[in-house]
Amino acid sequence: MTFSIENILRSNIKMLAPYSCARDEYKGEDATFLDANENPYDTGYNRYPDPLQKAVKKRLSSIKGVSSDCILLGNGSDEIIDIIIRSVCEPAKDNIVSFVPGYAMYDVSAHINDVQVRQISLTNVFQPDWDALKKVADPRTKVIFICSPNNPVGTAVPLEKIEKICATSPNLVVVDEAYVDFSKEKSAVSLLEKYPNLIVLQTLSKAWGMAGLRLGICFASREIISVFNKVKPPYNISIETQRLALEILEKQDLFCQRRDEVIAQREALIPLLEETGLFTHVYPSDANFILVRTPQCRQLYNFLVENEVVVRLRDIPPLITGGIRITVGTPEQNELLLSLLETYKKQA
Ligand SMILES: *Cc1c(COP(=O)(O)O)cnc(C)c1O
Numbered sequence: 001m002t003f004s005i006e007n008i009l010r011s012n013i014k015m016l017a018p019y020s021c022a023r024d025e026y027k028g029e030d031a032t033f034l035d036a037n038e039n040p041y042d043t044g045y046n047r048y049p050d051p052l053q054k055a056v057k058k059r060l061s062s063i064k065g066v067s068s069d070c071i072l073l074g075n076g077s078d079e080i081i082d083i084i085i086r087s088v089c090e091p092a093k094d095n096i097v098s099f100v101p102g103y104a105m106y107d108v109s110a111h112i113n114d115v116q117v118r119q120i121s122l123t124n125v126f127q128p129d130w131d132a133l134k135k136v137a138d139p140r141t142k143v144i145f146i147c148s149p150n151n152p153v154g155t156a157v158p159l160e161k162i163e164k165i166c167a168t169s170p171n172l173v174v175v176d177e178a179y180v181d182f183s184k185e186k187s188a189v190s191l192l193e194k195y196p197n198l199i200v201l202q203t204l205s206k207a208w209g210m211a212g213l214r215l216g217i218c219f220a221s222r223e224i225i226s227v228f229n230k231v232k233p234p235y236n237i238s239i240e241t242q243r244l245a246l247e248i249l250e251k252q253d254l255f256c257q258r259r260d261e262v263i264a265q266r267e268a269l270i271p272l273l274e275e276t277g278l279f280t281h282v283y284p285s286d287a288n289f290i291l292v293r294t295p296q297c298r299q300l301y302n303f304l305v306e307n308e309v310v311v312r313l314r315d316i317p318p319l320i321t322g323g324i325r326i327t328v329g330t331p332e333q334n335e336l337l338l339s340l341l342e343t344y345k346k347q348a
Contacts, residue, residue, distance in 0.1 A: 003197040018230035049239040077216030088142045089115040096143045106145040126155040143172045149179040152314040152325040154285030156185035166195035174199045179287035181207035266328045297322040
């Protein structure tokens with residue numbers, strides 16, 4: 001049976017008559033707009049923004065090689081995660097599957113929607129466990145969330161594994177690629193044509209440096225995107241966010257330069273962290289952070305905070321007991337971290 005989003009939508013969403021906003025009806029640009037109860041005096045923001053963010057999508061379409069009508073933008077990926085769960089999961093009945101350690105927002109968003117979460121441990125090489133997935137998923141499983149590269153570990157999932165999960169899952173498979181720009185592994189976007197149940201999430205928050213703007217990207221089939229367009233709040237991306245995103249997306253050279261610098265810093269930092277002798281594990285990374293482990297994770301964390309360097313405690317037994325996730329900074333910030341680690345070692 002071929003996958004169709006229609007078959008797994010919640011019945012209320014299937015029947016939803018979407019809110020039709022004023023700007024959906026009239027497509028022209030220059031007119032006298034007396035349709036939306038806006039203020040007629042120009043402030044730069046007196047008009048509602050484009051609900052479909054056509055200019056930003058056009059730019060993203062050319063950067064990512066995905067057609068504009070296969071793209072949905074959210075107020076951060078977090079909004080998109082919520083839209084996915086809300087569209088297909090019947091509260092108190094359906095469930096999602098997520099992997100631990102992993103990104104906590106899938107579980108939080110499911111719980112907010114009264115949707116059960118079935119957690120599966122990653123394997124000891126931090127990959128999704130396919131056999132466990134087969135055992136845990138049932139006919140009420142609507143979405144499987146895979147984070148690749150994984151947060152907080154930094155490991156990417158090979159595309160063949162993602163293909164296998166897409167090919168054998170009757171429901172949605174969401175691959176969250178927030179860190180894909182830092183990864184050796186290719187984006188699952190290349191699988192979209194082949195697997196109609198695949199959704200790929202990316203974001204402008206990490207490599208593009210726009211966390212403060214809140215702009216998440218969802219790539220999926222036209223069919224899925226048109227459903228999500230009905231579910232999303234009509235004006236979810238502000239005029240200013242759209243304008244600034246376009247401006248920054250034009251600067252692709254700067255993007256590449258900074259991304260490459262972060263990757264170079266990451267690769268330089270890993271052996272230096274190992275050399276401190278403070279860590280039982282320093283993991284390789286396909287992202288812009290490095291996971292380390294030490295039995296003294298709490299003391300070390302507190303010491304760094306006292307010295308105004310904030311890292312993230314990710315002490316998640318059993319796989320990453322004593323984990324600390326360190327975001328790769330500028331060369332100066334990384335130097336400061338390393339020198340504090342030396343100080344800590346001397347006083348410990
Ligand atoms: C940072 C991050 C995101 C990005 O979320 P935004 O809401 O787009 O800022 C998404 N997924 C993962 C796994 C992340 O670590």
